[in-house]
Amino acid sequence: MSSHLHYFGMANGCTAVALPFPLEQVMEQWGQLRLCMVRELPPPFIRDEWGYLIAFLDRENLQGAFTQSFGDPVATMTGPIRIMERPRGLVAVWLPNNVSLLGPLTMVLLSLTGNPIWLKGGTQSEDMSGAFLAFARQRLPSGPLKKFLIEQVRHDVFDREDPRHREMAAKAQMRIVFGSDAAAEAIHDLPHPVGSVGFSFIDRRSEAWIEKGATTDALLRDLIKVFAIYGQAGCTSPRRVVLLVNCPSEAVDLRDRLANLWPHVVQRQPAMHIASENIMAWQWAAALGWDARLTQQHGAVLAAGRIEFPEFNASMCLRIVSGSAEQALESLPRNIQTVGYGLAHPGQPAWLDLLAHSGIKRLVPIPKMHQFGPVWDGHGFWRQAFEEIEIG
């Protein structure tokens, strides 16, 4: 297969990226697919998910994977080539049953690396990766992306006993596992090439930290949006909001503002089982001492309380506590992933120092909590899809 070289400028020279297709044309084709997507909403996607996927395919966002990893693109060599990046080889991706958009998003990002991809979908779920792949293969006009998705992307659905797990692990130069700790451990324990790399995107939790001065209606609407799409099922959805002020009554006020804004932001009627579960969660929370309130039509439970109160969990419950940043840090869950912020000055050295001593993997503005990218869970996994060749 002939290589197409693409150049990216760094301070001390150039990086050449060898791809099996002209990147420009592949980007163009993702753009063409966006236009088709605007006119349709195929199952099993819901409107919010489809909208997010359309936004994700924005050219600037896709280009960002390269600029973030290799620098700005340049038309020709602008200096000595220091490094060449070439596709590492087959990338195997294991997607569990209830995984959300992360499947299609990972596939899109990996398509830009030129590596062959083998996706394993869940057996009991609405398979979003398979559905999106089929949609793209069908709707794309002829071109390098369509050819790549047809010839280089394999998608299978099989159960845990299937011998293809072993085959995937044995053949892949890169393994990406979404799922439980045990599932990831089992996959990485399968025989695999010595030089291959593996990434585990496992059970994670997220939360939002907000300074009192930042609690504008716009920010609270964003908070509701990022929470409401998946509730506690999303690893990047906030399970807890920490209002960074030492006054419990402020948490109650924030809870009330969120409850009042809720019907203006979330207009869909909750499923009956969600409403029922929320009634349960409201009583569970109240029994534990939380000041809990159901939103309109019982779409969520918002509970204000102290940072030290015992946890209660339901898919659509959000705990709101007040406390200092130090208290928030001390009470972080072991598997913290994203902290979404509403802070006046997040780049201040005090915050950076706090981050340096925590397990937080992402500190991003609240609206960007679900934003998937080439760096995830503390790993620059996308860049690792390339082999790096040093050129002296």
Place this chain on the structure above:
Amino acid sequence: MSQLLERAAYGPRNEVLFIQEMNILTRHHLDGCPLYAKVWLGWQPATDVSEIPFLHVGVFKHLEFKTAVPGICYERTLRSSGTTSGIASRIPLDTKSSHFQSCSSAAILKDFLGEVPKPLLVLDSSRSLQTRGEVSARIAAAMSLRPLASDISFLLDEAENPASINWARFECSSGEHNDLLVYGFTWMLWLAWATQEKPPAIRHALSNKRIHFVHSGGWKKMESLNVSREQFNHDLLQGLAPGSSVLDFYGLVEQAGIIYPLCEAGFRHVPVWADVLVRDPLTLKPSASGNTGLLQLLNTLAWGAPYHSVLTEDLGRIEPGPCSCGRSGARFEVIGRVPKAELRGCANV
């Protein structure tokens, strides 16, 4: 004490007395159960059944509610099967409530099965009785038939294995009796009795026996086995003496003592010491008669913990008008569990 429990199960209702007894119970639990008191802060006595506070059935899976006041003696804990969520509810049973519950289930069942005691054969293992301090939902349901039993035997060698049914024990326990009660969870009755090959001698013996099958536990597993109610009843009754019957009852561990058998007309009747409401899950407002919503079950028997009024995860509707079976009072239909859709996420739930 419940004055209502002294009345005929399906006689004329006394709503004023029912609300009065429920208000006394609610106050008792608010005073003796701190967790419950936190849920229903500022409660005022009800003037209508819909104002009686409830606990959602799911909270019993996460918290242990106990109304620990003088005079309440706990003896065992009732444990639900936890098949749907993987987490079991735990209901502490006290001596006083157990007595009322036993009286209640006896009165209800006698109305359907008659007063003459018969040998009770349970499709479970006797080892299920030996769990110290805890009683499973299956055993609790079987034991609700105890007041109608002249003797009790367990027919399975292994509690979860339908193929372990011991026909020799059946032969021995049924003996010369021609009227028998057989209880099992619905799916177990199907797999252990209806679909098992019976030895020729047993088949012959059964042709002379009048068996009253009683089952509970819901229809979910039968749906997955693609078995209709008609086929279920037909296969169970095949080869038995005339007069044999099948009785399906609905009940919850969280409503011990109150069982709702299906009447000949296909409805479930509410005894005078209990009540049923249907609530809209999106507003919690009581639904009008005939509309579907979440079932709320109430009774005047529960003193050891506040499970006297429970909002279930079952959908149902109240049927207006009198029933052709002749029983008076409210009647309702259970439609099934609230349908659940898969939650998308990051595989962390």
